[in-house]
Amino acid sequence: MAVKIQEVPIQEIRRPLFRQNDQDKVAALMESIREIGLQEPIDVLEVEGKYYGFSGCHRYEACSRLGYETIRCRVRRAPKSVLQMHLA
Secondary structure (H helix, E strand, O other), X not given: OOEEEXXXXXXXXXXXXXXXXOHHHHHHHHHHHHHHOOOOOEEEEEEOOEEEEOOOHHHHHHHHHOOOOXXXXXXXXXXXXXXXXXXX
């Protein structure tokens, strides 16, 4: 599967696995992102035109709290069967 780097609207990324983030880490990332920008894209699956994020939880929250409308993502297109494996 081809992977492409692109800006994705934060509001369009579904986070199906709820995890409690380490707030100290989020705060440190917010400071870093504010100073030098997001250095490492988050990984998302694109399934039938919808985006699902399973990693980069701290970076995602930091960018959200900073008010970013988009976030740089490593996007991998996948069929529903791959999404279901991540949710199992």
